[in-house]
Amino acid sequence: MPIPFVEPFRIKVVEPIKQTTREERSKILAHAHNNLFGVAAEDVFIDFLTDSGTNAMSDRQWSAMMMGDESYAGARSFKNFEKAVQDVLGFPHVLPTHQGRGAEGMLFQTLVKQGQSVPNNCHFDTTQANLLTQGANAIDLVVDESADSSSQSLFKGNMDLEKLEAFIQKTGAENIPLGMLTITNNSAAGQPVSMANIKGTAAIYHRHNIPFIIDACRFAENAWFIKTREPGYADRSVAEIALEMFSVADGCTMSAKKDAIVNIGGFIACRDESLKLKIAQKLIVHEGFITYGGLAGRDLEAVAVGLREGIDESYLAYRESHTRYLGDVLAEAGLKVYRPTGGHAVYVNAARNLPHIPPSQFPAVALANMLYIEGGVRTVEIGSLMFSHPDPVTGEELPAPNELVRFAIPRRVYTRSHLDFVGEVAREVVKNADAIKGLKITWQPELLRHFLAKLDWVEN
Numbered sequence: 001m002p003i004p005f006v007e008p009f010r011i012k013v014v015e016p017i018k019q020t021t022r023e024e025r026s027k028i029l030a031h032a033h034n035n036l037f038g039v040a041a042e043d044v045f046i047d048f049l050t051d052s053g054t055n056a057m058s059d060r061q062w063s064a065m066m067m068g069d070e071s072y073a074g075a076r077s078f079k080n081f082e083k084a085v086q087d088v089l090g091f092p093h094v095l096p097t098h099q100g101r102g103a104e105g106m107l108f109q110t111l112v113k114q115g116q117s118v119p120n121n122c123h124f125d126t127t128q129a130n131l132l133t134q135g136a137n138a139i140d141l142v143v144d145e146s147a148d149s150s151s152q153s154l155f156k157g158n159m160d161l162e163k164l165e166a167f168i169q170k171t172g173a174e175n176i177p178l179g180m181l182t183i184t185n186n187s188a189a190g191q192p193v194s195m196a197n198i199k200g201t202a203a204i205y206h207r208h209n210i211p212f213i214i215d216a217c218r219f220a221e222n223a224w225f226i227k228t229r230e231p232g233y234a235d236r237s238v239a240e241i242a243l244e245m246f247s248v249a250d251g252c253t254m255s256a257k258k259d260a261i262v263n264i265g266g267f268i269a270c271r272d273e274s275l276k277l278k279i280a281q282k283l284i285v286h287e288g289f290i291t292y293g294g295l296a297g298r299d300l301e302a303v304a305v306g307l308r309e310g311i312d313e314s315y316l317a318y319r320e321s322h323t324r325y326l327g328d329v330l331a332e333a334g335l336k337v338y339r340p341t342g343g344h345a346v347y348v349n350a351a352r353n354l355p356h357i358p359p360s361q362f363p364a365v366a367l368a369n370m371l372y373i374e375g376g377v378r379t380v381e382i383g384s385l386m387f388s389h390p391d392p393v394t395g396e397e398l399p400a401p402n403e404l405v406r407f408a409i410p411r412r413v414y415t416r417s418h419l420d421f422v423g424e425v426a427r428e429v430v431k432n433a434d435a436i437k438g439l440k441i442t443w444q445p446e447l448l449r450h451f452l453a454k455l456d457w458v459e460n
């Protein structure tokens with residue numbers, strides 16, 4: 001009998017987590033200027049800040065780490081890493097980087113010039129910031145229904161192909177040095193992209209001679225959704241689907257901290273050797289030599305094993321159902337959960353839970369902060385603190401399209417009883433939702449402000 005909802009692993013090592021009181025947490029958050037990024041991890045009970053690099057590695061990964069070859073050039077560990085990327089993603093050329101943003105930075109610094117534009121279904125914050133620092137524009141062209149948290153469509157992460165075609169016509173292909181697609185679409189509630197849409201996006205880019213680069217962080221979860229949701233793929237393995245997805249792309253950037261189930265690492269992979277050699281020159285200056293790219297040999301070994309574990313279907317079945325279970329628990333507690341739930345996280349529409357707080361007072365930050373104070377649960381805002389931006393014409397500050405709280409689930413870390421506890425915390429917060437106040441910024445940096453901003457509760 002298949003048992004897809006049960007953890008397909010048992011626990012060999014445990015890490016104690018500290019409990020704090022509500023009063024202690026209120027003080028801790030105030031001390032962190034009401035920004036959860038400033039709270040010490042040991043003061044968090046359940047940490048859903050991110051699924052990035054927070055994964056539990058397997059015994060095979062830990063033992064592979066002992067075999068790390070720490071040679072500067074031509075290490076055996078690089079060969080293992082390169083082979084895993086070639087086998088699982090199908091690209092012949094591979095450059096390691098310290099993490100995903102390193103890959104983005106190297107690629108964009110090589111290909112993107114000031115004033116140019118890069119389309120994507122949705123850029124994640126670091127992708128957007130890496131383009132902005134090049135003086136380029138990051139253009140999001142996701143399908144409109146991604147903003148509808150109750151639509152039951154199965155691929156709400158898709159690129160809007162009509163918008164993409166129109167954007168290229170208007171901008172001119174010569175001003176678009178590369179085109180991207182993020183799978184799954186983290187900024188659009190972790191929603192997947194269908195195989196038909198990946199191929200449609202590739203066809204448009206290629207018709208205009210624009211190189212097609214996939215942001216591949218969660219490619220395995222995306223492949224699982226294609227297998228389980230897209231007609232014609234039920235009998236195909238996730239491994240085959242992954243190769244098919246990448247077969248239409250010219251390259252990818254990857255944060256291995258997601259679907260390669262490690263704590264650090266990333267890479268750029270591509271088909272064209274001349275592109276690899278161009279990027280390599282930047283890489284050596286900024287990340288490290290081409291056979292380690294800022295990683296230790298042991299890190300490369302962990303990625304090599306993790307990439308293959310990440311496409312294991314019993315793991316992916318568990319992963320999806322684990323995430324869906326958290327979505328059900330939070331919805332039962334009264335939170336407005338984005339449906340269907342994505343692969344790596346549950347997203348809650350804070351604007352609907354806290355309609356009395358306007359976007360300018362960051363309802364999703366308010367909800368996230370109350371979840372911490374109530375039960376030590378750390379989540380992250382994906383809303384106007386992270387993504388508000390000036391109107392290109394009027395310069396007026398525009399809110400983000402959604403005010404979401406993301407509960408990102410580290411891989412293989414928390415059990416169902418942890419998820420049940422989070423549901424209890426959410427229930428308490430929802431009970432007193434009307435009394436929750438908004439926040440105002442008292443200090444912010446120029447770029448990626450959500451990481452370092454200082455905030456205060458707004459007094460009525």
Ligand SMILES: Cc1ncc(COP(=O)(O)O)c(C=O)c1O
Pocket residue numbers: 052099100101102124126127182186215217255256257265266
């Ligand atoms: C879609 C997406 N792209 C890129 C990145 C950047 O990866 P890293 O955090 O490893 O730099 C992330 C990280 O969360 C992401 O979700």
